[in-house]
Amino acid sequence: MKKFIALILSCALIPTLAACGSTNPTPNKESAELQASGQPSQPLEESSTESGAPENTPENIPDNTPEDTPEDMPEPEAGATALVVYFSWSGNTETIAGEIASQTGADTFELEPTTAYSTDYNTVLEEAQEEQRTDARPEISGSIENMDSYDVIYLGFPNWWGDMPMILYSFLDEYDLSGKTIAPFVSSGGSGFSGTLGEIAGAEPDATVTDGLSLSSEASKDPGNAVADWLAEIGLAE
DSSP: OHHHHHHHHHHHHHHHHHHHHHOOOOOOHHHHHHHHHTSOOOSSOOOSSTTOOOOOOOTTSOOOOGGGSOSSOOOOOTTOOEEEEEOOSSSHHHHHHHHHHHHHOOEEEEOOBSSOOOSSHHHHHHHHHHHHHHTOOOOBSSOOTTGGGOSEEEEEEEOBTTBOOHHHHHHHHHOOOTTOEEEEEEEESSOTTTTHHHHHHHHOTTSEEOOOEEEETTGGGSOHHHHHHHHHHTTOOO
16 A cells, blocks of 8 residues: 555656756846856957958947037038048058048058057057057157148047057147148947047147048948048038
């Protein structure tokens, strides 16, 4: 009799144990978001080469805010004498700069440091961080002798660690752009200008800073239409 009762109890427990053993709980929304937000991200513009260097955008880089774009700006004069000044490490910003020069007839000047950055992605990450940490002003190779002859400066750079590469600050320190129109453009992995439009306006308080052109690393590979639309919006289309 006892064996019979034990047999019945064993049978009753089998479905319960099977259910417990097959349970595979799905992570809740909060834990799933935590895993997603924990994915690593990189701080430099995406390489346009086949090396496939990762894009920038750390999670703590702020998106553009309304304060970044000055309001009530005077209209720049169409057809003004222009210069494209840019720094490019991977080639994305250089592509945009070339397109602007092609559509406007502007001259170009590439900001190149006298001590070149490493061509290795991981090494240049460290170099960029160190320059920001020390508020460095890398020396620019060459100079612009006839800056006074330009009315419009197209100023381009990649977003590095949520800021301009420090050689841009070298340029803004060296040249007085008072009375000129500065039209900024940036290539990034998604963070856009971050707070750099405010930095440019602060460094050149007597210049007019237009709305900027922000292109992703992918869009910068074929920027023709975006550049044309931007030039029309800021009143500098040919």
